[in-house]
Amino acid sequence: MPIIKNARIFNGEIFIPVTAIRFENGLIQQLYEHCELSDAFDAKGAILCPGFIDLHIHGSFGMDVLTPGGTAHLVKHLPSVGTTSFCPTNATDSFEKINHFLSEVKSEMIHNTHGARILGAHIEGPFFNIDNRGAHAIPMLQNPTLENYKKMVGDNEDIVRRVSLAPEKKGGMQLIQYLAQKNILVSAAHTDANASDMEQAIAQGLSIVTHTFNGMYAFHHRKEGAISVTLTDDRITCEFIPDLHHINKYAAKLIMKAKGFDKTFICSDALEPAHQGEGFFQLAGQKIYVKDGAAHMADDGRLAGSIISPLIGIRNLLKETDVSLEHALKLGTYNPAKAIGDSSIGTIQIGKKADFVLLSKDLQLLKTYIRGQIEYELN
Numbered sequence: 503m504p505i506i507k508n509a510r511i512f513n514g515e516i517f518i519p520v521t522a523i524r525f526e527n528g529l530i531q532q533l534y535e536h537c538e539l540s541d542a543f544d545a546k547g548a549i550l551c552p553g554f555i556d557l558h559i560h561g562s563f564g565m566d567v568l569t570p571g572g573t574a575h576l577v578k579h580l581p582s583v584g585t586t587s588f589c590p591t592n593a594t595d596s597f598e599k600i601n602h603f604l605s606e607v608k609s610e611m612i613h614n615t616h617g618a619r620i621l622g623a624h625i626e627g628p629f630f631n632i633d634n635r636g637a638h639a640i641p642m643l644q645n646p647t648l649e650n651y652k653k654m655v656g657d658n659e660d661i662v663r664r665v666s667l668a669p670e671k672k673g674g675m676q677l678i679q680y681l682a683q684k685n686i687l688v689s690a691a692h693t694d695a696n697a698s699d700m701e702q703a704i705a706q707g708l709s710i711v712t713h714t715f716n717g718m719y720a721f722h723h724r725k726e727g728a729i730s731v732t733l734t735d736d737r738i739t740c741e742f743i744p745d746l747h748h749i750n751k752y753a754a755k756l757i758m759k760a761k762g763f764d765k766t767f768i769c770s771d772a773l774e775p776a777h778q779g780e781g782f783f784q785l786a787g788q789k790i791y792v793k794d795g796a797a798h799m800a801d802d803g804r805l806a807g808s809i810i811s812p813l814i815g816i817r818n819l820l821k822e823t824d825v826s827l828e829h830a831l832k833l834g835t836y837n838p839a840k841a842i843g844d845s846s847i848g849t850i851q852i853g854k855k856a857d858f859v860l861l862s863k864d865l866q867l868l869k870t871y872i873r874g875q876i877e878y879e880l881n
Contacts, residue, residue, distance in 0.1 A: 504874060507537040509545035509860070514552045514836030514849035516828055523550065525856035528873040532852060545860055548868055552835040552848050553586025553857040554812040557664065558624055558712065558741060558769035560591050560785065562776035562811070568592055568603050568786055569774075573610045577617035581870040581877035583777065583811035585770075586857040587619040587839075587847055589663055593786040593807075594627030594638035597654040604658035611661060617877060619857070621842055622663030625655075626712065627786075629667035629674070630692035634717045637799055637806040638692060639788060647673030648680055659684070663842060666691035666712040669703035682707025687842065689741070690728065692717035697726035704737050710841065713771055714740040714757055715749050733760040739841055743771045744815030744833075745808040747796040751822040763829045767837035768815050773797050773807040817865050 507522040511533070522537035523530060561567055562583075565575040567590040580588060592603050607623045614620050627638050629646035644650050646667045655662060664687040669678060681688045690703060691712035700708075711718075711732045721729045732738050733756070740761050744754060748771070758766055770776070775783040775792045782791045782800065785807070789800035797806040810818075812834040819830045839848025846855050856874035861867060870878035 505537060505539060505542035506545050506550060506860075507534075507539065507542040509548055509550035511850055512549060512551035512828065512831055513851065514839075515832055518850075523850065525871075525874045528856055530850065530852055530854050530856050533850070547863070549861040549863070549865075550850070550858055551831050551861065552839075552850055553859050553870060553872065554584045554834045555621075555838040555842075555848055556580075556585050556588040556770050556772075556812055557621070557767070557838050557842055558591050558626070559588050559772045560593055560626075560807055561774040562770075562772045564774060564778050566593075566774040566785065567607075568595055568599055570602075570606065573603075573607050573620065577610060577614065577620065580618040581872060582867075584813045584859045584861075584867045584870055584878075585618055585811060586859070586870060586872045586877075587621050589621050589624040589842070591624040591626050594630065594642045595786045596642060597650075600625070600628075600654050601656050601658065604655055604661065608658050608661045615873075616875075618872065619847070621844065622661050623658075624664040624666070625662060626666040626691060629665075629671060629677075630717075631668040631671055631694040633694050634668075634692050634719065636692055636717050637785060637788070637790070637804060639786065645672040646677045648677050649673075651677055651680075662686055664689060664710075668693035668695065669708060670695040670699040675702060675706050678703055678706040678708050685843070690718075690732075693728055694719065695728040697728065697731050700728045700731040701735075704731070704735060709737060710739050710741060712741055713748060713769070714742045715753055716743065733757070736765065739765045739767065741767055741769050741841075743808050743810075744768045744818050745796070745810045746818050746822060747805065748808065754819065755823050758823075758825060758829075763832055764837070766833060767841050768812055768819075768833045769838070770810050770812055770815065771807040772809060772811065776809040776811070778809075813865065813867060820865070
């Protein structure tokens with residue numbers, strides 16, 4: 503009967519006055535104030551917290567999810583950075599390639615009994631606008647019509663958990679309403695929307711903004727843009743990339759102050775080169791390079807996605823902002839679980855899934871448990 507004792511337990515929101523946890527059959531069975539059992543694993547004061555949840559990740563460890571085998575690659579390797587659940591995320595590409603990606607996610611979910619949990623697919627592209635497209639390829643951009651969406655997903659809609667799109671584009675409002683009725687999370691992303699467009703989109707069911715500040719026009723005190731609504735409308739939850747390249751520390755602090763710690767979560771937006779060092783790589787067929795801790799488009803140097811994990815992002819926030827340890831951990835555990843609507847993960851409670859990590863005092867990853875099994879252990 504697995505028991506961990508002498509841990510400092512963070513339940514997803516706060517540190518709680520218990521020091522031991524018992525888990526069995528993939529679930530948390532009991533929490534103890536103290537445990538003296540000699541055969542229990544002694545955490546020696548390490549932090550035990552829910553595993554990190556990444557709702558926006560394109561790749562890592564040398565593979566992109568649009569490459570055959572990419573999702574399985576992440577399932578295998580993400581536990582080594584403390585990520586226990588994730589939404590594999592495509593970049594803009596052809597309908598055919600995205601459909602193949604979705605089919606692969608579906609197949610992997612059927613066999614997903616080891617490694618990181620797959621929560622479902624996140625479609626990020628091709629339904630974006632040109633000005634704020636970021637790293638998404640112009641020739642592949644499409645209007646977010648219901649017809650295009652259905653053509654793209656085919657028979658794989660049942661595993662789609664989130665769609666990021668530009669709501670102001672042709673068909674956007676109708677697609678938002680359709681997706682919301684299907685309980686698929688809808689995010690605004692790579693959008694040229696003004697405030698009126700955003701308010702209309704929210705009324706139709708849009709509830710998230712993808713990588714806040716990135717892929718949208720900058721805030722201006724005389725222009726009513728999408729970012730103005732994003733930061734002030736309580737119906738919107740903000741995702742942001744805490745690599746401190748996509749946004750600086752002040753922008754991160756502004757998001758957290760404006761939205762509070764219930765309407766904010768972090769993601770990696772990681773690409774193929776994450777955890778691989780510097781060099782040249784690819785993103786949906788486009789060449790990118792990594793230098794000085796950031797990924798850029800090879801053709802013009804524009805910033806692409808990131809090369810971090812949620813745990814690295816949490817360390818960045820603790821180092822560069824005044825966020826507390828509790829709030830930083832919450833942004834990568836409880837809050838993304840809440841955003842995706844899954845109450846079985848992201849928290850340490852009796853009856854919840856036994857997905858958690860052990861961290862040293864300086865937040866180095868010691869162990870990753872998924873389904874109550876050790877999926878990573880520091881040598």
